[in-house]
Amino acid sequence: MPYAERTDPAEGVVTEPLPTYDLMNELALLDPERVRFSADEYDELYLCIDAGEPQGPLTVQRAFPVSEADEFLSLKDADDAEVGVIRRLDQLDAASRTAIEEQLQWSYFACTITAIHSIEVKYHVPHWDVETDRGPRVFQYGSRRDIRVLPRGRVLIRDADGNGYEIPDVSRLDAASQAIVEVYI
Amino acid sequence: MPIDVDDTNDELLEDLPASIDGRLQRLLAPGETIELAMASDIRADGSFGDTWLVGTNQRLLAIDPADTSSEPLALDLRDVLSIELRDFEGSGALHARTSEHGVTLARFSRTFMPKFSQTPRHLEQLVRRQQPERAAEDRIARGGADMQAGARRRCDRCNRVIPRRFGLCPACLETRKLLVRLLSYAKPYWALGTLSLVLMIVATTIGLSPPLLMGSLFDDVLAPTAAGSDLRPLLDEYDGYTRLAILVFALLAIFVSNNVMGAVRRYVLAWLGQHVTFDLRNEVYRHLNTLSLSFYNERETGRVMASITQDVSRLQDFISDGLQEVIRDVLTIVIICAILFWQDASLAALVLLPTPLLVFTTLHFGGRLQRTYRSLWRRWAGISALLADTIPGVRVVKAFSQESREVGKFERRSEELLGGELRAARLQSLFSPIMAFITRIGTLVIWLVGGSRVLDGELSLGAFVVFTGYMWQFYGPVEGLCRLNHRFQRAATSAERVFETLDSQPDVRDVPDAATMPRVVGRVEFDNVTFAYDDTTPVLEHIELVVEPGEMIGLAGHSGAGKSTLINLICRFYDVTDGAIRIDGRDIRDVELKSLRDQIGIVLQDPFLFNGTVGDNIAYGKPGASLDEIVAAARAAHAHDFLMNLPQGYDTVVGERGTRLSGGERQRVSIARAILRDPRILILDEATSSVDTETEVKIQEALERLIRGRTTFAIAHRLSTLRHANRLLILDKGQIAEVGTHDELLEVDGVYARLCRMQSELTQRKVW
Numbered sequence: 013m014p015y016a017e018r019t020d021p022a023e024g025v026v027t028e029p030l031p032t033y034d035l036m037n038e039l040a041l042l043d044p045e046r047v048r049f050s051a052d053e054y055d056e057l058y059l060c061i062d063a064g065e066p067q068g069p070l071t072v073q074r075a076f077p078v079s080e081a082d083e084f085l086s087l088k089d090a091d092d093a094e095v096g097v098i099r100r101l102d103q104l105d106a107a108s109r110t111a112i113e114e115q116l117q118w119s120y121f122a123c124t125i126t127a128i129h130s131i132e133v134k135y136h137v138p139h140w141d142v143e144t145d146r147g148p149r150v151f152q153y154g155s156r157r158d159i160r161v162l163p164r165g166r167v168l169i170r171d172a173d174g175n176g177y178e179i180p181d182v183s184r185l186d187a188a189s190q191a192i193v194e195v196y197i
Numbered sequence: 198m199p200i201d202v203d204d205t206n207d208e209l210l211e212d213l214p215a216s217i218d219g220r221l222q223r224l225l226a227p228g229e230t231i232e233l234a235m236a237s238d239i240r241a242d243g244s245f246g247d248t249w250l251v252g253t254n255q256r257l258l259a260i261d262p263a264d265t266s267s268e269p270l271a272l273d274l275r276d277v278l279s280i281e282l283r284d285f286e287g288s289g290a291l292h293a294r295t296s297e298h299g300v301t302l303a304r305f306s307r308t309f310m311p312k313f314s315q316t317p318r319h320l321e322q323l324v325r326r327q328q329p330e331r332a333a334e335d336r337i338a339r340g341g342a343d344m345q346a347g348a349r350r351r352c353d354r355c356n357r358v359i360p361r362r363f364g365l366c367p368a369c370l371e372t373r374k375l376l377v378r379l380l381s382y383a384k385p386y387w388a389l390g391t392l393s394l395v396l397m398i399v400a401t402t403i404g405l406s407p408p409l410l411m412g413s414l415f416d417d418v419l420a421p422t423a424a425g426s427d428l429r430p431l432l433d434e435y436d437g438y439t440r441l442a443i444l445v446f447a448l449l450a451i452f453v454s455n456n457v458m459g460a461v462r463r464y465v466l467a468w469l470g471q472h473v474t475f476d477l478r479n480e481v482y483r484h485l486n487t488l489s490l491s492f493y494n495e496r497e498t499g500r501v502m503a504s505i506t507q508d509v510s511r512l513q514d515f516i517s518d519g520l521q522e523v524i525r526d527v528l529t530i531v532i533i534c535a536i537l538f539w540q541d542a543s544l545a546a547l548v549l550l551p552t553p554l555l556v557f558t559t560l561h562f563g564g565r566l567q568r569t570y571r572s573l574w575r576r577w578a579g580i581s582a583l584l585a586d587t588i589p590g591v592r593v594v595k596a597f598s599q600e601s602r603e604v605g606k607f608e609r610r611s612e613e614l615l616g617g618e619l620r621a622a623r624l625q626s627l628f629s630p631i632m633a634f635i636t637r638i639g640t641l642v643i644w645l646v647g648g649s650r651v652l653d654g655e656l657s658l659g660a661f662v663v664f665t666g667y668m669w670q671f672y673g674p675v676e677g678l679c680r681l682n683h684r685f686q687r688a689a690t691s692a693e694r695v696f697e698t699l700d701s702q703p704d705v706r707d708v709p710d711a712a713t714m715p716r717v718v719g720r721v722e723f724d725n726v727t728f729a730y731d732d733t734t735p736v737l738e739h740i741e742l743v744v745e746p747g748e749m750i751g752l753a754g755h756s757g758a759g760k761s762t763l764i765n766l767i768c769r770f771y772d773v774t775d776g777a778i779r780i781d782g783r784d785i786r787d788v789e790l791k792s793l794r795d796q797i798g799i800v801l802q803d804p805f806l807f808n809g810t811v812g813d814n815i816a817y818g819k820p821g822a823s824l825d826e827i828v829a830a831a832r833a834a835h836a837h838d839f840l841m842n843l844p845q846g847y848d849t850v851v852g853e854r855g856t857r858l859s860g861g862e863r864q865r866v867s868i869a870r871a872i873l874r875d876p877r878i879l880i881l882d883e884a885t886s887s888v889d890t891e892t893e894v895k896i897q898e899a900l901e902r903l904i905r906g907r908t909t910f911a912i913a914h915r916l917s918t919l920r921h922a923n924r925l926l927i928l929d930k931g932q933i934a935e936v937g938t939h940d941e942l943l944e945v946d947g948v949y950a951r952l953c954r955m956q957s958e959l960t961q962r963k964v965w
Contacts, residue, residue, distance in 0.1 A: 029718050029877060030747045030906035038832040039825060073841050075828060076812065078848035084828055086841050094838065097828075160850070 042087075042096040044103035049111040057115050059087065059095065070095060072115045078160075078168065081120075085112065122176035123149065125169075128189035131196060138196060140169075144177065151175065161197050209233045209319060217249055217262050224269065229253045232323055235316065237305035239288060240264075250291065250303040250316075252323050257293065259302050272300055274327035280317045281339040284310075291316060333739075375692040376515075376685065382473050383516055389469050396462040397521055401528050404455050408666025409536070410444050416659030418444065426659045470517025478509045481698055489705040490770045491730070504698050508691035515688035523681060526674035533667045540660055547646055548668055551638040555672060558635060559679040562628045567683070569624055573617045580610050632676075639668045705772050707789055714792040717877035718781050719746030719908035721767065725776035728766060735774065736762045737931045749909040751922030753952065758928040760912045764880050767910065768797055780878070798876030802883035804867030806855025811840055812847040814855070814866055818874040826873055833903060834868035835895050860887035868896065872903050879904055881911040885918060897921070916949075916956055925949060 048060045058068035067089065075084035075097075082101040089095050101109055123144035130141045137152050151171035153159065160168040167179040182190060182197065211234050213221065221231070233252035240246045240261055251258040257277070259270040276295040280302075283290040289310050291303045305313060317338035324337050331337070383390055409428065416426040418440045425432075432440045482505060493501065537545035587594060587603050594603050643664050650656035726740040737759045744750055752760045765771055766778055769785050777784050785793055798818070806814045815830055816822040827847065831837045839862055843849045855863050864887050871879065881900070885893045901921050913919050925942055927935040927949045934948045942949040 029716055032875065032906035033902045035826065035829040035833055035872065035875075038829040040832070073846065075841065075846045076824065076848050077845050079810070079812070080824060083824055084847075088841075092842075094841070099825075 039099075040094070040097055041099050044098070044100075047096075047098075047104070047108065049104065049108035051111045051114055055114065057087075057111060067095060072112055072119060074116070074120065077120055078162070081116075085116075120176075122178055125177050125179045125185075127186060128192045131192050137172075142177070149177075151177070159197065167193075167197055209235070211236055213249065213251075214247075214262065217260055220265075220269075221251060221258070221260065224258065224271075225253065226255065229255050233316075233319060235303070235312065237291075237303040237309055237313070239304040239306060241301075241304070243304075245306075248303065252320060254323065254326065257302055257320065257323075270300065270302075272302070274324050277320075277324045277328075277337070279337050279339055280320045280324070282313060282317050289313060293320075375689045375696065378696065379512060379516065379688070379692050380520075382477055383469065386469050386472060389465055393462045393465040393469065394521065394524070396458050396465070397525055398528060400455055400458040400462065401525050402532065403451055403458075405529065405532050405536070405667075405670065406451055407448060408663045408670075410448055410451075411666055412657075412659030412663035414441075414444055414659070415662050416657045420658055422657050422659070424657065426657070466517045466521065470513040473516050474509050474513040477512065477695065478505055481505055481509065481695060484699055484701075487703050487706075488701055489703045490765070491704050492701055494730075500694075501698070504694050508695050511688060511691040512695065515684070515691075519684055519688060522677060526677045529670065529674045530678075533671050537664065537667055540663060541656065544643070544647055544650070544656070544664060547642045548639050548664060548671075550642065551635050552672075552675060554638075555632070555635050555675055556679055558631055559676050562624065562631070563680060563683070566621070566624055566628065569617065569621045573614070573621055576610070576614045576617050580607075580614060583607060583610055636668075636672045639672075640665065643668065705769055705790070708787060711787060711789045712783075714780070714783065714788040714796065717796045717908075719748075719877055720744065720781050721878070721908055722779040722782070723776070724779060726766065726773050726778060727775035728762060728771065729774050730762075730771070735931055737766070737928075740776070740933060742926065742933065742936065744908055744910075746908055747906050748923045749904055749911065749921060751919030751925040752910060752912045752928065753914075753916060753919065753925060753949065754928035754934070759931045760928055761882060763928070764799075764882055764910060764912065767878065767880065768799065769793060795874075796877040797880065798871035798874045798878070799880040800864070800867050800871045800882065800884035802886055803860070804855070804863045804870075806851050806858070806863055806866060808851065808853045808855075810845075810848050810850055811836075811843075811858075811866060814851060815847075815869045815873060817870055822873055827869075830869040830873040831866075833872055833899050834865045835892060835899060836862070836865035836869050839865070861889065861892060864888055865892075865896070868900075877907055879907045879909040881909065881913075883912055883914065886914070893918070916953055927952075 042061075046062050048063070050058050050060070050066070052058065052069075056069035057072065058066040059070055060066050070087045070089060073086045073088065074081055075086060083099065085098040085101060087095045087098070098104065098112070101112065104112070123146040125142045125144050127143040128140065129143065132139045132141075137154065139150065139152050141150050142148070151169075151173075153169060153171045158170045158172075162168065165179075165182040165184070167182060169177040169179075171177065179185065179193070182193060185193070210231070213234050225231075231251060231253050233250070235250045237248050237250060238245055240248050240263070241259075247262060249258075249260045249262070251260060255274055257272045257274065261269070272293055272295070278294045278296055281292045281294070283292050287307060289305055289307060290301050291305075291313060293300050293302050303313070321338040325331060409426075413426040413428040413432070416422050416424075417429055417432050418437055421437075432443065435443065485501065485505075534545070534549070537548060583606065587607075594600060643661070647656060647661050647664055651658060651661050721744040723740045723742045726737060727735050728737040729735040740763070752763065754760055762771075766773055767785075769778075769790060772786060777786070779785070780793070807817065811831075812824075812827050815827050815836075819826070828837065831840060831847070840847055840849070849857075851857050851863075851866075855866070858866065864884060868881075868884060885896050888896065897918065904921070911919060911922060919925060920939065922939075924936060924938055926933060927942070927947070929948055935942050935945060937945065943953065
């Protein structure tokens with residue numbers, strides 16, 4: 013049978029576990045040294061490998077948009093086929109990084125809630141009146157599932173229309189906002 | 198030589214009644230001894246009545262005590278080919294076959310089914326002794342499937358039917374014993390318990406003093422009598438206003454101290470109750486996690502969950518409130534009685550006159566109300582069940598245009614509910630006035646008798662007021678005590694369920710000083726493995742197989758052939774009944790469970806995902822896995838692409854049981870989960886049954902890489918899934934039917950070849 017046997021001076025014939033397939037072969041990672049990203053004048057993303065022909069336009073998707081936003085970024089071509097994966101954004105050169113961040117800013121558009129003016133429940137729907145880093149906003153959501161409470165006071169909200177909001181740390185909001193939001197998270 | 202019997206069934210030789218015994222002794226040949234005698238309850242003509250099955254070392258006899266005219270049926274053991282337990286609706290029968298004919302040895306109602314479930318195997322032993330030439334594989338005993346499986350129907354102790362709702366025998370509840378055991382959980386907190394008890398006694402006593410002060414207010418202050426109240430000696434030296442001030446101040450002090458003590462006591466009690474529940478809840482959950490699968494198979498999930506969610510909280514109610522309330526009620530009643538009798542014994546006797554009436558009414562109405570509410574609850578449940586049935590089935594209802602029928606069904610149930618609700622309302626509206634009236638009777642008596650005594654000058658106004666005051670405080674505790682039994686019963690039921698869980702021992706557990714399983718090479722050896730759930734019919738019999746390291750074994754066979762059971766045994770979810778399973782030469786019962794299971798990766802047909810992110814689910818078997826490992830495993834299982842198309846990627850929350858993913862998606866996530874553990878033994882139980890053909894081909898390719906170097910067991914109904922298997926193991930009715938490569942088995946032209954032909958025919962037909 014095809015399994016590893018070796019002869020040990022002390023123990024005689026010893027069988028050892030067979031080598032298994034290395035899972036890491038599966039990671040189709042792009043070599044950060046060899047790739048350059050750029051955006052054209054229409055804000056579309058292109059990839060050059062070893063100064064070859066630019067491939068694109070590409071879209072970027074995060075594998076871990078919530079927990080590790082800047083790791084494992086998947087690049088897809090117009091046919092939705094994966095071109096490659098960036099292991100970590102900070103491995104890239106500055107220009108490439110800017111080009112990708114520009115894309116991400118729009119494909120993961122969300123705002124950060126900085127203060128909460130009020131939350132009123134009308135007909136079982138909470139109406140939030142908040143201040144965000146992008147300006148004041150009023151929004152509603154339809155189900156408790158739309159609000160996701162993560163460790164360390166982080167809260168993600170998707171409103172009824174599909175817009176995203178984030179509270180990075182509830183305990184760092186002002187006291188009044190905290191008192192308002194407490195019941196909902 | 199007696200039959201070998203396991204200790205669960207030691208009733209092979211039941212006491213024969215004298216009438217039969219006499220007959221039997223005449224029938225027996227010299228040297229013939231009775232080995233087995235069992236009563237059954239249906240006679241040959243179908244009427245109920247005792248009949249006896251007697252097994253000797255030479256014959257099987259069926260004897261009907263009532264039928265003395267004909268010869269009993271006798272069957273020579275040497276002629277017996279097989280003995281079968283037949284499982285009918287409402288009855289069962291023990292049937293024997295010879296080469297020429299079949300004979301029914303005994304018929305019995307299903308009540309006797311558990312008793313007879315082992316009989317074929319016992320009789321087999323008798324037969325084998327007379328037919329030593331019979332080969333071991335030649336089965337004699339048949340039937341007797343899963344007689345004990347499922348919930349226990351009857352109590353082991355008293356054989357009474359167990360109400361489903363309880364899950365245990367109410368008649369065997371030893372209320373007092375259970376409650377004492379329950380109190381032992383409060384032991385660590387005995388100081389606090391004593392504190393709250395003392396507080397309660399003091400508070401209750403003080404709380405009972407206001408009517409005395411009121412009496413004094415009349416007799417010593419407002420309308421002072423010569424004798425004065427019992428408090429007069431304390432007030433003698435003061436004038437009216439000072440006396441008034443003292444009484445007011447005393448009342449104030451009583452109110453304040455009573456409330457303060459009440460608040461402290463409530464918190465202390467709550468603290469105590471919550472801590473006891475906390476301990477108990479955690480202990481129950483910890484224990485549940487150590488229990489083997491067989492425990493869960495025997496019980497409904499809801500029942501197991503209820504023992505943590507409901508039962509434990511009910512116990513808290515009992516520990517913190519119930520017990521102390523009882524003490525308080527008794528104390529209150531005793532003190533009030535004492536004061537009243539001390540004040541005026543004859544009047545006190547009159548005042549207490551309505552008490553029996555009160556007790557009777559409370560018990561009577563309480564019982565009726567409870568029954569009514571229970572039936573109401575059942576009717577509500579019926580309506581919910583109806584809705585749960587028809588609303589999801591609305592397409593069928595509409596397709597067959599049965600709306601009016603469904604509406605009619607609902608209206609009938611709804612009407613029943615209305616009737617029940619009205620009856621409850623009637624009872625409820627009767628109950629309160631009757632209770633109020635009974636308590637008022639006491640007042641009437643005091644007014645009439647007490648009032649006339651006041652007029653006669655026999656009773657002071659103050660004493661009159663004292664009586665009225667205490668009367669109102671008297672009836673509450675009496676009512677409370679009437680409900681006591683119900684409350685204790687409920688607590689005892691909950692306690693029993695909780696303790697039943699705590700007292701269950703895991704069937705599969707580490708032997709003392711079990712060794713750690715070293716890194717597995719992968720040689721898996723089945724040494725004459727036999728396994729039966731619940732000791733009845735074996736699901737696997739005499740499995741002999743050696744699997745070499747790195748080999749992939751494809752398991753195929755009909756449903757119920759024992760494929761999944763085989764896998765359960767490798768994981769040691771159950772222990773083999775007979776024989777042994779060895780991995781790298783070590784019996785898996787001798788190694789630490791955790792070290793064994795840590796090296797096994799398993800993908801189930803209906804993979805269970807936990808509510809959390811996909812990433813967390815993939816890393817479930819390897820906490821702390823790096824992102825690289827998670828993504829690599831997902832890619833290997835072809836889950837990466839569909840995950841990346843979810844807006845939140847690997848951070849997507851899968852929902853309870855993973856329901857927000859499709860079946861095929863769940864399977865791919867669970868393949869990633871299994872593979873990330875880098876298991877030495879990989880088990881694929883229909884791992885790709887829910888994915889589409891294209892994805893299956895991709896996963897198969899991936900699996901080819903992933904199984905390299907690991908011993909793999911794969912179950913599949915679609916035989917094409919098993920084409921990478923080194924060998925195929927075909928199980929049939931719990932036994933190995935064929936083993937070999939695909940080509941070898943086709944050559945043999947047996948079960949496997951037939952299955953293959955059928956499947957290719959099926960696909961051809963589908964194409965057409």
